[in-house]
Amino acid sequence: xxxxxxxxxxxxxxxxxxxxxxxxxxxxxxxxxxxxxxxxxxxxxxxxxxxxxxxxxxxxxxxxxxxxxxxxxxxxxxxxxxxxxxxxxxxxxxxxxxxxxxxxxxxxxxxxxx
Amino acid sequence: xxxxxxxxxxxxxxxxxxxxxxxxxxxxxxxxxxxxxxxxxxxxxxxxxxxxxxxxxxxxxxxxxxxxxxxxxxxxxxxxxxxxxxxxxxxxxxxxxxxxxxxxxxxxxxxxx
Numbered sequence: 374x375x376x377x378x379x380x381x382x383x384x385x386x387x388x389x390x391x392x393x394x395x396x397x398x399x400x401x402x403x404x405x406x407x408x409x410x411x412x413x414x415x416x417x418x419x420x421x422x423x424x425x426x427x428x429x430x431x432x433x434x435x436x437x438x439x440x441x442x443x444x445x446x447x448x449x450x451x452x453x454x455x456x457x458x459x460x461x462x463x464x465x466x467x468x469x470x471x472x473x474x475x476x477x478x479x480x481x482x483x484x485x486x487x
Numbered sequence: 488x489x490x491x492x493x494x495x496x497x498x499x500x501x502x503x504x505x506x507x508x509x510x511x512x513x514x515x516x517x518x519x520x521x522x523x524x525x526x527x528x529x530x531x532x533x534x535x536x537x538x539x540x541x542x543x544x545x546x547x548x549x550x551x552x553x554x555x556x557x558x559x560x561x562x563x564x565x566x567x568x569x570x571x572x573x574x575x576x577x578x579x580x581x582x583x584x585x586x587x588x589x590x591x592x593x594x595x596x597x598x599x600x
Contacts (some may be wrong), residue, residue, distance in 0.1 A: 375528075393558065404586060413495055415575065415592040416531075423585050463530055467586055476588060478530030483548050 375400045379464050379479035385456060385487050386451065393451045394482045396464035403468060405447035406476065410461040411431060419462075422447055451484065459486050490514050493576055493591030502600050507565040510576035510591045513557065516579035517589075519551050522561045525573045525593065534574075535561070566598045 377398045386392045398405065404423050406447025408416040408417075411461050422441040441447055451458045452487030465476035493510045500506055504575075523531035535550040537543045537559075545549045548560040560580075563570055566567055576591040 379530075406550060410592075415493070418587070418589040421585065421587070422558070439503075445547070459499045461528075465530075475523075475536055475579070478523075478532070480530045481530070 375402055376450055377464055377466055377479035379393070379482050381460075382480070384482055385482045388438065388485060389450050389453045391450055392484065393463055394464075394484070396479060397411060398445045398447075398464075398466045398477075398479075399443055399445060400466055400477060401444075402477070403439070403444070404465035404466060406465040407437070407439065407447070407449045408432075408463045408465065408468075410463055410481075416463065419449065436473060460484060488513060490548070490589050491576065491578055491591045493517060494594055495592045497595040497597060499597045499599060500566060502568060502598055503565050504598075506566050506570070506574055506598075507594060508561040508563075508574050508576075508594050508596070512559075512560050512578055512589075514578070514580065514589075515557075517581045518581075519579035521577040521588070522550055522551070523575040523577060523590075525575060527572075531575055534553075545555050568598045568600050571597045 380395045406421040407419040417433050420439040422428035438450045463481045464479045467476045491512045521536040522534045524534045525531040538548045540552050540554045547564045551560040573593040573595045575593045577588045
């Protein structure tokens with residue numbers, strides 16, 4: 374079955390540590406996205422990528438970095454510069470412009486700072 | 488002002504009731520309007536989408552868009568306990584060739600048996 378796989382499901386980070394969240398899709402979608410979800414604030418866009426080796430900052434990119442070396446993969450690194458990283462992180466993908474409208478989401482990674 | 492406003496609730500109704508969920512928006516460039524359902528600790532799943540003004544029905548769900556008022560609604564008829572979830576409205580625009588969705592805050596809905 375096609376879909377998006379996020380790992381790990383739960384992640385704990387110590388202060389000052391960088392951590393990387395994995396996102397893999399086998400839907401042959403061109404575009405991939407990272408969102409952060411906090412209670413009462415909905416989904417906020419961190420980074421997105423329309424094609425391999427290209428990505429753009431979203432609304433809250435500070436303290437995060439991404440790469441898009443393969444069409445299937447879009448990992449997110451939460452750096453020590455992100456002062457409040459505890460949140461639920463969602464990866465999504467879509468056909469860039471045509472066909473299905475909207476995104477397909479992964480099951481999310483819950484990151485907690487300890 | 489946020490581009491998309493959605494009452495976060497929580498909203499609690501008895502089983503069988505009609506539920507009305509709403510969003511308002513400020514950006515006239517939005518063309519496609521969607522509703523996502525998100526169960527606890529899961530990713531959102533696309534429930535319905537509509538293009539421009541009008542109604543769209545799918546089983547017990549009806550999505551309504553009024554572009555003149557910048558207002559969208561989702562109605563759930565004969566609500567079931569399994570409908571208990573957070574409902575997110577989302578709106579799509581094309582910016583520099585890229586599809587972008589802007590989400591509302593989500594409304595947490597509980598259907599009581």
